[in-house]
Amino acid sequence: MSRRTVLALVALGGLAGAAMGGFGASRWPAPAAEPARRQALSVAIPPDRVLLDVAVSPDARRIAYTAIAEGRTRLFIRRLDRFETEAAPGTEGARQPFFAPDGASVGFFADGWLRTLSLDGDAADERAEETRDGGRDRTNTVCRLAGEAAGGVWDAAGRIIFGGPGYSGLRQVPAAGGEPVALTVVDVENGETAHGWPQVIDEQWMLFTTGRHGRDPRLTLLNRRTGDTRPLHLADGGGWFVEPSTVVFVRRGEIFAARLDLEAGRERRGMPSPRPVLRGAAASAAGYRGLGRARFAAARDGTLVFVPPPATGGDNRVVWVDRTGRSEALDDPAAQHQTPRLSPDGRQVAVSTVTGILRRDLWLLDLARGDRRQLTAQAGDNHSPLWSPDGTTLTFASSRTGLQRMFRLRVRNLDVRDALIGGDQRTPGSWSPDGRRLAFHELRPDRLRDIWTWRDGAADEATPWLATDANERAPAFSTNGRWIAYVSDAEAHDGDQVYVRPAAGPGTGAAVRVTPAGGAEPVWNRQGGSLFYRRGRGLYQVAIDADGRPASEPEHLFDSAHVSDPLGNLPAYDVAPGGERFLMLELAGRAGVVHLLGGWQTTVFPPDTD
Numbered sequence: 001m002s003r004r005t006v007l008a009l010v011a012l013g014g015l016a017g018a019a020m021g022g023f024g025a026s027r028w029p030a031p032a033a034e035p036a037r038r039q040a041l042s043v044a045i046p047p048d049r050v051l052l053d054v055a056v057s058p059d060a061r062r063i064a065y066t067a068i069a070e071g072r073t074r075l076f077i078r079r080l081d082r083f084e085t086e087a088a089p090g091t092e093g094a095r096q097p098f099f100a101p102d103g104a105s106v107g108f109f110a111d112g113w114l115r116t117l118s119l120d121g122d123a124a125d126e127r128a129e130e131t132r133d134g135g136r137d138r139t140n141t142v143c144r145l146a147g148e149a150a151g152g153v154w155d156a157a158g159r160i161i162f163g164g165p166g167y168s169g170l171r172q173v174p175a176a177g178g179e180p181v182a183l184t185v186v187d188v189e190n191g192e193t194a195h196g197w198p199q200v201i202d203e204q205w206m207l208f209t210t211g212r213h214g215r216d217p218r219l220t221l222l223n224r225r226t227g228d229t230r231p232l233h234l235a236d237g238g239g240w241f242v243e244p245s246t247v248v249f250v251r252r253g254e255i256f257a258a259r260l261d262l263e264a265g266r267e268r269r270g271m272p273s274p275r276p277v278l279r280g281a282a283a284s285a286a287g288y289r290g291l292g293r294a295r296f297a298a299a300r301d302g303t304l305v306f307v308p309p310p311a312t313g314g315d316n317r318v319v320w321v322d323r324t325g326r327s328e329a330l331d332d333p334a335a336q337h338q339t340p341r342l343s344p345d346g347r348q349v350a351v352s353t354v355t356g357i358l359r360r361d362l363w364l365l366d367l368a369r370g371d372r373r374q375l376t377a378q379a380g381d382n383h384s385p386l387w388s389p390d391g392t393t394l395t396f397a398s399s400r401t402g403l404q405r406m407f408r409l410r411v412r413n414l415d416v417r418d419a420l421i422g423g424d425q426r427t428p429g430s431w432s433p434d435g436r437r438l439a440f441h442e443l444r445p446d447r448l449r450d451i452w453t454w455r456d457g458a459a460d461e462a463t464p465w466l467a468t469d470a471n472e473r474a475p476a477f478s479t480n481g482r483w484i485a486y487v488s489d490a491e492a493h494d495g496d497q498v499y500v501r502p503a504a505g506p507g508t509g510a511a512v513r514v515t516p517a518g519g520a521e522p523v524w525n526r527q528g529g530s531l532f533y534r535r536g537r538g539l540y541q542v543a544i545d546a547d548g549r550p551a552s553e554p555e556h557l558f559d560s561a562h563v564s565d566p567l568g569n570l571p572a573y574d575v576a577p578g579g580e581r582f583l584m585l586e587l588a589g590r591a592g593v594v595h596l597l598g599g600w601q602t603t604v605f606p607p608d609t610d
Contacts, residue, residue: 036301036599043078043085043594050561051591052537053096053295054307057103060299062119064097064106065594071325071558073537075108077119080596088117090137093559095536100154100175107142107160107175109149111538111556112517114142114162116175143173143180147495147518148536150196150288151238156203163196163208165518166289166495170195170208170222184208184222184229191215194289197238205262207232207239207247211290213448219249221262233258233274236283237294242302246601249274250283250294253309257604275604278597281306287566289495295591304597312589316563318351318365319586320576325558327586331365331372334588338563339384342574342583343391348411349574349583350375350385350394362396364411375414384570386428389435395420395428406440422460426452429475429570430484432503439465439475439484439503441569449473449569451486453505465505473569476522477503483548485514485522485531487568496568498522498533500548514542514550520568525579532575532582534564539573539582562586 045051049067056063063078075091078084088094093110100106104120118138147165154160154175161172161183171180186192193211200206206222210231219232219239232239233256235249242248247260256274264271283294295307315334319327336354343349349365360383362375376382380400387394394409403424409416425443429451432439436456441449450467466472470490477484484503489496491513498519502509519533519540530543537559543551563585565572574583 036601038597038599038603040595040597043596045592045594047592049076051307051594052561054297054305054594055097055099055106056297056299056303056305056596057099058101058300059103060301060303060598062099062103063305063594063596064099066094066097066108068325068537068559068561071560073559075106075117077106088139090139091115091117093538093556096149096151098152098154101156105154105175107152107154109145109152109162112145114145114149114152114160114173116140116142116160140177142175142177145517146491146493147497148288150194150209150291151198153198153200153206155200161198161200161206163198163291164194164289164495165493166489167194167492168495170198183224184227194291195220196288196291199238199240201241201262207241209235209238209291211288211292213290215290216285217290217292219247221260230264232260232271235294236285236292237288237296238291240296240298241300242298242601243300246302246605248277248298248302248304250281250296250306253281253283254279255281255296255304255306257601259605277304277600277604280308280595282309282591284566302598302601304595304600306595306597307591308593308595310587310589310591312587314354315588316585317588318349319562319584321558321560321562321582321584323557323580325560327560327562327584329586330367330583331370333372337585339565339570339572340574340583340585341385341387342576343387344389345391346577348391350387352383352385352396362394362409375409375411376416378416384427386431389431389433395431395438397427406438421454421462423462427570429473430477432477433479433481437477437503439477441473441475447471451475451484463505466501474520474522474571476524476571478524478544479526479528483544485524487520487522494518496520498531500531500544502548509548512549514544515540515554521565521571521573523571523573523575525575526577527579530579532579534571534573537561541579560584561590 049069052066054065072092075088075094077086094108097106097108106117150163152162158175159172160175167186169184169186172183173180184195191213197209209217210220216234219235221230239247239249245260248257255277257277258274259272281296285292297305314336317334318330321327338352340351352360355361365372380398382398384397385394398407405419426440428440430439438454441451447469448471451465451472452462453465454462470488472488474487475484483500485500498515499511501511519535521534523532532541539557540554542554545551563572
């Protein structure tokens with residue numbers, strides 16, 4: 001951190017304490033030999049906002065964050081030499097913000113577009129459109145995206161480099177607008193799943209993260225002149241370059257720093273070991289096609305900006321959510337609930353809950369009486385409950401007899417029958433309306449997931465319904481039984497999308513894509529005629545006509561921070577009859593602060609050990 005930044009922090013810290021602070025400052029000459037002192041401050045987030053992503057400008061004078069307010073995600077900007085935070089007009093739906101090199105603009109992704117926002121323009125500029133709230137929209141559209149991106153960075157040459165969607169690798173596009181071109185290629189044959197979270201070091205070098213099948217994400221160094229890459233450290237999400245020669249990243253909730261030798265050959269062994277900086281940054285190795293995600297950023301001078309993990313860990317509560325995003329608690333207990341499922345009559349909820357190490361059990365919530373009871377208590381991992389259409393049994397996945405298989409439980413007497421059919425790594429998805437046919441996905445090590453169907457009473461005669469090289473899962477029968485909605489990455493460069501095709505089986509009709517810009521977790525409206533799905537933080541509804549095709553553009557209902565399935569394998573919510581309420585999982589605690597840390601380098605890398 002620069003001398004001028006440190007002095008500004010001290011001054012603001014004396015005025016605002018640890019709840020408010022700033023890292024921006026005016027110029028102040030300083031002796032070159034004097035190291036910056038360690039400074040730690042926090043910026044409080046108003047309680048009516050749900051904090052999501054954070055970013056910091058390269059000069060550490062501004063931070064940007066996205067938050068949900070009144071059911072919609074927006075971008076907020078905070079100059080760190082001031083106390084006020086400004087909501088940026090025209091940024092509804094914003095995700096994953098990143099700054100331009102001069103800190104005067106911000107890039108972000110929103111509703112299938114890559115956009116930029118000018119921060120220093122004249123708010124009265126006639127070219128800026130007035131928004132509904134009276135502000136001036138100074139955003140610019142860069143390009144269209146067909147799916148969910150994984151991070152962006154703005155380089156000194158006026159280009160934006162971004163990751164994804166899907167197997168697209170890194171792509172770059174002029175910040176003024178244009179057509180993206182490929183910068184890297186995902187090595188699918190060698191197990192890579194995605195490239196994302198790019199960061200520019202200089203004109204020649206870049207950092208990015210590589211996702212890999214069955215392995216944790218890894219930072220990768222890219223030589224943009226030659227196209228050569230070199231693997232670096234394991235990291236949850238992306239890494240950031242700190243001048244003159246350090247990379248910082250998060251791993252298992254701890255921020256690490258490691259020296260970076262740009263000229264070392266690919267064959268070099270014994271990279272410098274990363275050194276711990278601080279524990280307590282929100283991050284996960286799951287999601288984003290194996291890239292993970294860290295709520296963390298760093299300025300060029302080393303100023304770290306991060307969101308702490310919730311004090312309650314992954315505990316959540318089962319809640320009702322209306323079509324505006326407002327939630328109402330269903331019952332009090334907080335636990336690591338997963339895949340809530342509403343009974344056909346709407347009176348009970350089946351949910352799986354983590355009850356031990358590598359163990360989950362099924363619970364039943366009675367909505368009329370307001371109580372809950374445990375349904376499974378045997379050894380093994382029991383999860384993914386699915387109601388039969390008559391509401392008398394629950395189909396679920398369990399490892400009680402070894403590898404994961406599907407079982408059926410009678411709700412009245414808790415009797416669990418033998419495995420429905422043979423085969424391992426199978427997870428139930430949906431029963432047909434007549435209760436005679438079960439759709440499920442099967443995990444195959446050679447090509448991820450396929451969708452199968454089984455007719456009740458047909459012994460082990462399950463048949464593949466959709467088995468390709470793509471990752472197909474989350475099958476859901478329509479209310480009339482004619483269609484199955486599902487998630488697939490069949491269009492490799494667009495990532496996960498929701499499709500609908502005839503339920504009768506392969507070869508009976510073409511798949512119809514219903515999501516124009518990515519989606520997962522499909523759930524049919526119980527009244528028929530429409531399908532719900534999630535994309536990022538948003539919940540959408542799309543009308544489906546009699547031919548199984550979208551009858552209109554998807555309708556955005558609300559954004560929320562309710563729990564989602566990071567892999568998109570099963571919906572993490574359910575829909576009440578009528579489609580006016582949604583059964584969702586709300587985190588028991590959430591972060592209400594952004595932490596800033598500067599001047600840590602001399603502590604982590606003392607001069608005599610550098």
